[in-house]
Amino acid sequence: METAPLQRTQTETQAMVNSFVRSVYNWMAIGLSITGFVAYFVSNNPTLMQLIYGNPIVQIGLFIGTIGMVFYISARIQKLQASTATGLFLLYSALMGVILSFVFIVYTQTSIASTFFVCSATFVAVSIYGYTTKRDLTSVGSFMFMGLIGIIIASVVNIFLRSPAMHMIIGYIGVVVFVGLTAYDTQHIKNMALTQPAGVDSAVVRKGAIMGALKLYLDFINLFLMLLRIMGNRR
Secondary structure, three states: OOOOOOOOOHHHHHHHHHHHHHHHHHHHHHHHHHHHHHHHHHHOOHHHHHHHHOOHHHHHHHHHHHHHHHHHHHHHOOOOOHHHHHHHHHHHHHHHHHHOOHHHHHEOHHHHHHHHHHHHHHHHHHHHHHHHOOOOOHHHHHHHHHHHHHHHHHHHHHHHHOOHHHHHHHHHHHHHHHHHHHHHHHHHHHHHHHOOOOOOOHHHHHHHHHHHHHHHHHHHHHHHHHHHHHHOOEO
């Protein structure tokens, strides 16, 4: 005798979606907190700063390592244990803190704080839009991804050109791109929750939340860095 599939009421579905989205944002907040703490700690430790920024090999290793972790987590999330995925996300957040420690050296603390406030307010507003809008943002996400590729290419080119004008243009375009990606990723995370079958294992839910947190974490960090290009006051 076949067992009928579990069905959820609308109230149960909404509660499940809210719980999943809340978990995503909680993990994102934890990741950002770790990044901020590590970045501040490293920036106030001359020995670590010399080790990291006085050795190009270490910088390249950190850069390649963090990019590799993003690709690894994204590609293997379904096969990883929930605890492993969580640990990798937290480790990634810490390594990003090491890389971003330069922010506290290059920019004044006042401009960092004000930029973080603007970034947070923008991120929250765009996330609310992405969560509540009825419009399908798939095309927006695809367009913004192409914009992201363009930003990466332009940034690499500007390493050699060292053009202040291009630096600022990349910042303004980057803000638009990551605002759009934030709205798209928020909607995608909501849809992930809506398509989860009833009775799904908690470990699967945890891994989905970690993957969603990683996407929003990257959106927030990059939006912050782009705003810092525009608003940040250098020491």
